[in-house]
Amino acid sequence: MTNKKMALIVYSGTIDKLLSVLILSSAAISMDFEVHMYFTFWGLTLLKKGEMDKSGLPSDYKHLENQLKEKLKQMKYPAPYEMLRRLKESGKLKIYACTPTMEMFGITKNDLIPEVDTFAGAATFLDVAEDSKISMMI
Amino acid sequence: MTNKKMALIVYSGTIDKLLSVLILSSAAISMDFEVHMYFTFWGLTLLKKGEMDKSGLPSDYKHLENQLKEKLKQMKYPAPYEMLRRLKESGKLKIYACTPTMEMFGITKNDLIPEVDTFAGAATFLDVAEDSKISMMI
Amino acid sequence: MTNKKMALIVYSGTIDKLLSVLILSSAAISMDFEVHMYFTFWGLTLLKKGEMDKSGLPSDYKHLENQLKEKLKQMKYPAPYEMLRRLKESGKLKIYACTPTMEMFGITKNDLIPEVDTFAGAATFLDVAEDSKISMMI
Numbered sequence: 001m002t003n004k005k006m007a008l009i010v011y012s013g014t015i016d017k018l019l020s021v022l023i024l025s026s027a028a029i030s031m032d033f034e035v036h037m038y039f040t041f042w043g044l045t046l047l048k049k050g051e052m053d054k055s056g057l058p059s060d061y062k063h064l065e066n067q068l069k070e071k072l073k074q075m076k077y078p079a080p081y082e083m084l085r086r087l088k089e090s091g092k093l094k095i096y097a098c099t100p101t102m103e104m105f106g107i108t109k110n111d112l113i114p115e116v117d118t119f120a121g122a123a124t125f126l127d128v129a130e131d132s133k134i135s136m137m138i
Numbered sequence: 139m140t141n142k143k144m145a146l147i148v149y150s151g152t153i154d155k156l157l158s159v160l161i162l163s164s165a166a167i168s169m170d171f172e173v174h175m176y177f178t179f180w181g182l183t184l185l186k187k188g189e190m191d192k193s194g195l196p197s198d199y200k201h202l203e204n205q206l207k208e209k210l211k212q213m214k215y216p217a218p219y220e221m222l223r224r225l226k227e228s229g230k231l232k233i234y235a236c237t238p239t240m241e242m243f244g245i246t247k248n249d250l251i252p253e254v255d256t257f258a259g260a261a262t263f264l265d266v267a268e269d270s271k272i273s274m275m276i
Numbered sequence: 277m278t279n280k281k282m283a284l285i286v287y288s289g290t291i292d293k294l295l296s297v298l299i300l301s302s303a304a305i306s307m308d309f310e311v312h313m314y315f316t317f318w319g320l321t322l323l324k325k326g327e328m329d330k331s332g333l334p335s336d337y338k339h340l341e342n343q344l345k346e347k348l349k350q351m352k353y354p355a356p357y358e359m360l361r362r363l364k365e366s367g368k369l370k371i372y373a374c375t376p377t378m379e380m381f382g383i384t385k386n387d388l389i390p391e392v393d394t395f396a397g398a399a400t401f402l403d404v405a406e407d408s409k410i411s412m413m414i
Contacts, residue, residue: 004268009412011296016179020149020275023238027260033268041292042337059336060197061180071242100299104347122303130280130309130409133268136147136275137296137412142406154317158287158413161376165398198335199318209380271406274285274413 005034005132007125012138013042015055015068015080021138022083028134029092036132038125040098045105047097047112052081081113088115096120143172143270145263151180153193153206153218155276160221166272167230174270176263178236183243185235185250190219219251226253234258281310281408283401288414289318291331291344291356297414298359304410305368312408314401316374321381323373323388328357357389364391372396 006028010021025035039047046052057065078086087093096118102108109119118124129135144166148159163173177185184190195203216224225231234256240246247257256262267273282304286297301311315323322328333341354362363369372394378384385395394400405411 006264009296011293011414017149020147020179024260024264028264031261031264033264041296068242071244075241103351104344106347122300123307126282126300126304126307126309126410134264134273135410135412136273137414138149138275144402155287158285158317162398162402166402169399169402171402206380209382213379272402272411274411276287276413 003034003131003133004032005036005128005134007036007129007132007135008038009125009135009137010037010039010043010046011041013045013055014058015065016057016061017043017138018046018052018055018080019072022080022087024138025087025093026083029087029090033092033133035087035093036096036125036128037093038096038098038128040101040122044098044101044107047095047116048107049111049113052084052113053079055080084115094118096125098122141172141269141271142170143174143266143272145174145267145270145273146176147263147273147275148175148177148181148184149179149275151183151193152196153203154195154199155181156184156190156193156218157210159276160218160225162276163225163231164221167225167228171230171271173225173231174234174263174266175231176234176236176266178239178260182236182239182245185233185254186245187249187251190222190251191217193218222253232256234263236260279310279407279409280308281312281404281410283312283405283408283411284314285401285411285413286313286315286319286322287317289321289331290334291341292333292337293319293414294322294328294331294356295348298356298363300414301363301369302359305363305366309368309409311363311369312372312401312404313369314372314374314404316377316398320374320377320383323371323392324383325387325389328360328389329355331356360391370394372401374398 094117097116166173232255235254370393373392
């Protein structure tokens with residue numbers, strides 16, 4: 001049986017993909033989904049303290065970065081980390097940090113933001129994903 | 139309950155990913171799936187009039203672009219926009235344009251091709267995805 | 277009805293995404309999932325004999341490539357092709373090569389590693405995906 005859960009692999013470290021994760025998750029939470037974000041590989045680096053709000057566009061779109069960030073301010077979007085924290089306050093978001101990636105990149109628990117709920121490998125994500133209505137890699 | 143639907147987030151703006159969307163959707167429609175394409179971020183820009191057939195490869199693969207386009211012609215693939223229109227004629231394809239992206243990029247309804255069915259935010263996509271057998275981000 | 281299957285579209289040709297495919301699949305197989313990998317587009321090129329272990333990082337992260345490969349050795353990860361072969365030995369992995377991509381890139385069956393089980397188009401993947409608990413594009 002699948003439940004009203006969405007399981008996302010947050011694979012990418014750029015702000016375009018991160019915005020998609022946050023906006024999609026915000027909509028999901030307002031529709032009463034539980035959201036599970038599994039941060040891995042380049043995405044994992046976004047969980048390092050101070051990193052999330054520094055994320056930029058990939059080089060193919062780098063020339064649009066300032067314009068995009070300006071526009072986001074005009075549209076009154078909070079900074080990404082603030083968006084994540086607001087989603088967390090809903091009590092419907094669970095954040096996982098991928099432990100093999102942490103080892104690969106030499107990142108320790110203390111390097112990461114306190115919003116991380118669980119330090120785990122892929123099996124933990126699959127347990128959630130197999131029980132989710134929607135699972136995607138972003 | 140899930141139905142014979144496929145829900146795709148068309149996130150990317152390059153022809154390699156667009157071809158995957160179109161070829162996968164063509165197979166799905168021939169298998170009697172309903173296909174729902176939600177165009178967002180760089181993908182949304184493909185819906186601007188005249189843009190879809192101008193899409194190219196990302197810079198890492200740019201050197202292969204002419205060769206790929208030549209080969210597609212030899213293989214008698216129609217241009218991407220024509221492929222989309224043929225899928226639309228099946229009556230089994232629904233196209234969504236992401237409204238937050240439109241605002242972010244200053245794109246209006248009149249800028250977009252007439253095949254767009256619905257202008258909507260992420261919640262509309264999630265409504266469809268949660269009821270779909272297959273949902274993926276491309 | 278969905279079964280304990282995971283269906284992955286292996287779209288990318290770089291080692292970061294390939295590692296995600298292999299590590300995720302390894303976890304899935306140890307949890308008794310059947311794993312179905314459909315290699316398409318840049319991913320398909322990884323199936324060419326000798327290519328998988330030559331894959332590197334995309335240009336945005338190229339400067340980290342040597343460091344990552346060194347670290348993987350320290351962590352005792354086998355080379356990617358060896359990882360794939362071990363997963364294959366479990367009897368729970370099925371590998372598909374996308375035939376339209378083969379034609380697009382002028383690749384023949386003889387060019388590919390012997391672990392490929394099936395040469396097929398997107399419809400074959402969709403058949404599996406619609407019956408899978410988890411399906412993702414990587």
